[in-house]
Amino acid sequence: MLKSPPRRSAKSTRTVLEALQMLNHATAPEIMQWINQSPGHASDRKVSLTSVYRALNQLVDDLHVKPLNFNDGQIRYELNNQRMHHHHLVCSNCERIQVLDSCPFEHLLTQLEGTFQVHYHNFEVFGLCQSCLSN
């Protein structure tokens, strides 16, 4: 018979996914904090930063999560989810993030067909936000 596929779905992985449903473009430490502070679920929580990193790598490999880069020296993570697909405007001055609902990618999908199997894509715009422009 076939080797049963390695089953893998650690508790920490599920908890990190849970966190990512609440957090936008979060870093690993932020995710850990959210998990460990998250009241209500009380004591069976608490995860180490190591586990969070491990879970995130797993989730990225499995294409459930995608890493983002805002050029701030940290990796940020977000659900790789068609339903809530969006992109980011990153202000170089105040570092505030604006969410961009439109996705310029649709047009390309068809062009790429057969050439490249897309797992995820990142589109980040860097510049100055309105409020930094006026001040």
Next chain:
Amino acid sequence: MLKSPPRRSAKSTRTVLEALQMLNHATAPEIMQWINQSPGHASDRKVSLTSVYRALNQLVDDLHVKPLNFNDGQIRYELNNQRMHHHHLVCSNCERIQVLDSCPFEHLLTQLEGTFQVHYHNFEVFGLCQSCLSN
């Protein structure tokens, strides 16, 4: 009289720019190597990695260069140049890069006008390339 503007345009900065005209999506160490090996210009070359990093930060601040991220743990750099504008397809398996000449950004520019002053944008597509799909 007016203070003469700080003159700043170190040799290393110019040399790094020169290197970036030859190299695509290069890392700082790669740029240093290119500079220091570059024959012909012989002995007045040789730059330290420190200088390369400093020059790159300068150039990014001045919007002459933009940092790229291929999710490989290093920052890569490229000229921020309208004339040779392009994007990247990054294969998660073989890590080879394909250049994507079309830019899906044009449509958005108009939408953003007045909202956000764009300095540069990154658009990277991650997935599997043709050859990794067939093998």
Next chain:
DNA sequence: GCCGAAATTAAAATCATTTTCATTTTTATG
């Protein structure tokens, strides 16, 4: 040639992320 500002560098520091490894938890099975 001398002076001071700016540029350069080597070495040390930083800091996010990964690895190691010993321990604990979960799972499969009798």
Next chain:
DNA sequence: CATAAAAATGAAAATGATTTTAATTTCGGC
């Protein structure tokens, strides 16, 4: 339930890219 093997976990150490520091060198103008 008992048990053993496998997987998950976390603390501490290691890694590695980038930045900072502090000391030295280069260079333009006098």
